[in-house]
Amino acid sequence: MKIITSPKEVQEFLKYKKNIGFVPTMGALHEGHLSLIKKAREENEIVVVSIFVNPTQFLPGEDLDKYPRRLQADFEICKRAGVDLVFTPNSENMYSEDEILIKAPKIKGYILEGFFRPGHFDGVLQVVNKLFNIVRPNRAYFGKKDAQQLYLIKQMVKNFFFDIEIVECKTVREKDGLALSSRNIYLSEEERKRALTISKALKRAAKLSTNIKDIETIKKEMENILNVDELQYIAFVDRDFNYINEIIPNNTIILIAAKVGETRLIDNIWL
Template sequence: MEVVHTITELRTRIREYRRINDQSVGFVPTMGYLHEGHASLLRKAREQSGLVVLSIFVNPLQFGPGEDFERYPRNTERDLELAEASGVDLVFMPDVKEMYPSANRTIVSVEGVTARLCGASRPGHFDGVATVVSKLFHIVQPDQAFFGLKDAQQIAVIEQMVFDLNLDVEIVPCPILREADGLAMSSRNVYLSKEEREQALVLSQSLMQAKAFVESNRLFTSEQLISKVSRHIETAPLAVIDYVEVLSYPSLEPLEAVSSSDDDTIIIALAVKFGKTRLIDNLILQVRK
């Protein structure tokens, strides 16, 4: 495994690889503080790609005022150990000046799919995500890019950007990885106190209850699902709900009545704060005939 810190170095290594190999390049962009969820993406890339490229970059553009950019967890040594154990060939670790050498005058903004969920709660967040991912795609020029479905809205945004801009990369969504007790794996879980960590289990529990409700009811409304999920989350005294929504996926358009005969894909998405830590989770369901 090789670690590079500049765009020129990265492009040189990938160009050298492509000159002598006809296998694909797989790419996993991250903000570091890697966990088993990231490792699952890297292993998937290893299975499907000849060259596996990992980026570790905490992108300031996607953090709003008062958010946790400065205190976002970082552990380079552990990240590199996990990357090597997961079969990564090339790690790109630029600093902010390398990615944004001057004031950024070009922003990639994706409309529609950013109007709700985290796009509404964190204005400008997805402009930062789309901009940095676009930059990374142009730098790496991967054949495939692997993203976790824990941030399903992010995948919808990136897929829309790739479609609209005719980018030559396949987006590969990968399942959410959870701890043994159901909590979705996240770099931000490290912020949780013991009590917050215990109460955060209401997130996955509420989604599982919603899944059982969908499977046992032929006709239901978004409001019924939202109410069911919200009521369970509110049983945790420390939980402060940012949003609970039920939308079509990946268009992220509102739904009214949902029938088990509609043959639609829906997402139940939520964001909840425990203390200063904001967690997201979701469940994507195929509602079939």
């Protein structure tokens, strides 16, 4: 396994390689990331993982400085998973002082996550665009847990005519149902128990949706289950992130964002 920090060296190493699978991450790898890497390993000759805590997607006051960084442990996970190349750039070789910028779409980039974290998706799309141009993968792997991010990356690939297949991967959960996240380590034991009400509410919504299509009825049931410190949204959208008034079978995503203690968590379920 090679570890490279320079974008140009990555381009040189991959220049004549074919059938490349790419998993972009911010490190602190867990089973969720590992599931993406395993799928990439099954479907490609070359597997590339990037580890970069991207500063442009963090808003002022967010957890950029304390975001978990475990580079050596991440290297070991990648090595055991059969990764061919780990790309670990830094801000200096990824960004310049006077950048050409990419902007998230004015509507769907500023609802839900984009509303509570305005400008977040500008940073996400900026860095993913750069990573795609450096790695030039045939396939890139993203989890459904970050559903809005996944949608916007697929839109960017379409709008900018990238010849890349975006592979959607299922959300990986702990045995108790908590969606895996690098931020879960911030939760105290008591907070973790309350965080479980997020996945329980989503599971209840999925069960209700088999007979009930009215989203207000389902939403009230979900709110009764949730035990969080700040509920930022429960949203019902279709696969293209248009708000919907009732459950559409095989074309509905229910999303939750909430704070438990000081930790902001997101989760969703695809119906």
